[in-house]
Amino acid sequence: MSAWMWIVVYLVVIAALGWVFRFAGQQATGNKPFFRDMPYGVAFGYILGVAVLGWIIWTYIYARTSDDPTVIAKYFFFRVAVEWFILFTIAAYLFRLLGRYAGTRVTRKLFRSMPLTAAFGILTIIVYAIFAVFAQWIAPHGQEQIFAQANIIAGGDPALGGNPDFPLGTDQIGRDILSRLIYGAQNTVGIAFITTLLAFLLGGSLGFLAATLGGWLDQLLSRAVDVLMAIPSLIFALLLMTIASVWASTLGVPLTIFMVLIIAVIDSTRVFRLARAVGSNIVVMDYIEAAKLRGEGLTYLIFREILPNATAPLLAEFGLRFCFVFLTIASLSFLGVGIQPPLADWGTMVRDLSAFINYASFAPQAASTPLLAAGAIALLTIAVNFVVDWMLHKSSGLKE
Amino acid sequence: MLPGDFAQAILGQSATPEAIASIRRDLGLDQPFVARYFTWLGGMVRGDLGISFSQMNFASNMGGDQLKTVAQQIGPKFQNTMFLATVTASIAVPVSIMLGILAALYRNSVFDRVANITTLTSISSPEFFLAYILILFLAVLNPILPSLSNIFEGMSFGERLEKTLLPALTLTLVVTAHMMRMTRAAIINLLASPYIEMARLKGLSPMRVIVKHALPNALAPIINVIALNLAYLITGVVVIEVVFVYPGIGQFFVDSVKIRDIPVVQACCLIFATAYILLNLTADIMSILSNPRLRHPK
Numbered sequence: 001m002s003a004w005m006w007i008v009v010y011l012v013v014i015a016a017l018g019w020v021f022r023f024a025g026q027q028a029t030g031n032k033p034f035f036r037d038m039p040y041g042v043a044f045g046y047i048l049g050v051a052v053l054g055w056i057i058w059t060y061i062y063a064r065t066s067d068d069p070t071v072i073a074k075y076f077f078f079r080v081a082v083e084w085f086i087l088f089t090i091a092a093y094l095f096r097l098l099g100r101y102a103g104t105r106v107t108r109k110l111f112r113s114m115p116l117t118a119a120f121g122i123l124t125i126i127v128y129a130i131f132a133v134f135a136q137w138i139a140p141h142g143q144e145q146i147f148a149q150a151n152i153i154a155g156g157d158p159a160l161g162g163n164p165d166f167p168l169g170t171d172q173i174g175r176d177i178l179s180r181l182i183y184g185a186q187n188t189v190g191i192a193f194i195t196t197l198l199a200f201l202l203g204g205s206l207g208f209l210a211a212t213l214g215g216w217l218d219q220l221l222s223r224a225v226d227v228l229m230a231i232p233s234l235i236f237a238l239l240l241m242t243i244a245s246v247w248a249s250t251l252g253v254p255l256t257i258f259m260v261l262i263i264a265v266i267d268s269t270r271v272f273r274l275a276r277a278v279g280s281n282i283v284v285m286d287y288i289e290a291a292k293l294r295g296e297g298l299t300y301l302i303f304r305e306i307l308p309n310a311t312a313p314l315l316a317e318f319g320l321r322f323c324f325v326f327l328t329i330a331s332l333s334f335l336g337v338g339i340q341p342p343l344a345d346w347g348t349m350v351r352d353l354s355a356f357i358n359y360a361s362f363a364p365q366a367a368s369t370p371l372l373a374a375g376a377i378a379l380l381t382i383a384v385n386f387v388v389d390w391m392l393h394k395s396s397g398l399k400e
Numbered sequence: 401m402l403p404g405d406f407a408q409a410i411l412g413q414s415a416t417p418e419a420i421a422s423i424r425r426d427l428g429l430d431q432p433f434v435a436r437y438f439t440w441l442g443g444m445v446r447g448d449l450g451i452s453f454s455q456m457n458f459a460s461n462m463g464g465d466q467l468k469t470v471a472q473q474i475g476p477k478f479q480n481t482m483f484l485a486t487v488t489a490s491i492a493v494p495v496s497i498m499l500g501i502l503a504a505l506y507r508n509s510v511f512d513r514v515a516n517i518t519t520l521t522s523i524s525s526p527e528f529f530l531a532y533i534l535i536l537f538l539a540v541l542n543p544i545l546p547s548l549s550n551i552f553e554g555m556s557f558g559e560r561l562e563k564t565l566l567p568a569l570t571l572t573l574v575v576t577a578h579m580m581r582m583t584r585a586a587i588i589n590l591l592a593s594p595y596i597e598m599a600r601l602k603g604l605s606p607m608r609v610i611v612k613h614a615l616p617n618a619l620a621p622i623i624n625v626i627a628l629n630l631a632y633l634i635t636g637v638v639v640i641e642v643v644f645v646y647p648g649i650g651q652f653f654v655d656s657v658k659i660r661d662i663p664v665v666q667a668c669c670l671i672f673a674t675a676y677i678l679l680n681l682t683a684d685i686m687s688i689l690s691n692p693r694l695r696h697p698k
Binding site for chain 1 (some may be wrong): 528
């Protein structure tokens, strides 16, 4: 109960300080409009923001300077989160600075108007791409390689049960977690990327076809998509995976291939909707009429006339769709029906290592491994979303 | 995950063909699947969802005679899921609408940017990441809330609420972001309209302009996105329920998928799809009701 009392006390103090802040501002600046027209809520918000920021800095310094092991363990994740946040901000800032002075004129112009979040997104995507492509050379061990020492704790400190050979430790059966994280970039991101490409190939071509031809084909495809979209996608994917797992065992085809196909089909319905909507807006344009009168065929119309004019919305959709596909695959793996072992995969790793979270209060290094795998998923989707958000903002021309 | 049907899944890899065949005979799995499907469909029309394979198998081996039907098994779990969805909605809807209005009011300010980045982050993180972060900070490092939601019958409301709070908070994080962004966008879309300018020129305060003049016209898209998120709350909770071992319908569904308990899987899918469609329908009706021009067509 006293915790609630403290919260009330803090709020009252902040409320009073907010009033004082505005009043002092008015007095000190001689009633400048900034302070004169400031609503009380805004003053309260400023003080609240400063209080939260102050609390973060104070806690960080307290955790940094303390040498009591329980305090260090308790604030370990807080400290790491703050440090990583600062590190990422600096990295994004440097990357944007680099982009502003290097590269061609077009990219330099692009970087000049770029918010920091978008720069962070692009940098992260590049780093992930490098890890995904060169996983074989970057990873210190193989993804299926099993070592004699299982359950080595992350951190590489022998006193805490670590081992410098395995900086992030090993899992229950003795596989190096760092290598599996790096290979996870290749497997999880690669499979999600292929799935998204397939979904776009399928949904995009059918959508443009429906928009160009119209008539019964359009009706048929649209109603079929309506039916598919009536079932929530994760549930539908789970159901179809159940059926596919029977086929996979009888046909001898890996389940992962079925998963790629299933998710591609489910997600292509969303792509179909967008492609059809964008396509039918373009089809009524005069230049399409002209091309038709010239006697151009269907292929020319779709690929040379409609597709170039629909690139911008489709590209933004590709980023968002990739995020959804990636999250669906991660969730399926987390539930145990996605990417199958021995392939290293982040969703599966989170599930396998999740029990270690309960040790966080006395062995924070052990608890960090499942969060690293989950964080790897989160970081990529956040990065893609930041970039897409910026692209949409730029193309929509919304300034207010 | 084991490949194969229920008999193989329950008996494991070292099962003899005879044992598998006998379980299949007991459950009717040796019938062709078209016949099985129509039997299920016929029962479903009469409101009979069938009996789960695991219950039937248990009864035929142990000789128990009180078989629970799928409907009886799902009933309490459905209630639990609805309870979770209700708790989440009653936190998320007011918070997100309020934050959305504030973000629209102070657009392009520091508050708006921080809110924008935070919501984008929480939308794009996987649910289990948010769940584990919350477990880490609210259950393990600062033991305020329990990390496992073992809910059973006969619990008092307060206890039940306490056990539900952590999954509900996770879900709130996931859905609030979406609803808040839509509220903000819907209001900002309207701010360029002439009647908003009129209200401003009359000298109304910015808060009053937004709450009295912009919000009623922005209700339709807001209601739509709320309904969509409620549908998500009932159907997308699978992962959250698995993380917190919450005895809801989502977890039951995943467990049944793992052992190929087809009657349960079918029933759960039916419920999910019904909830999804009903909520979408409600959203359409509500957005018509909130718009006088649609309520009284010419």
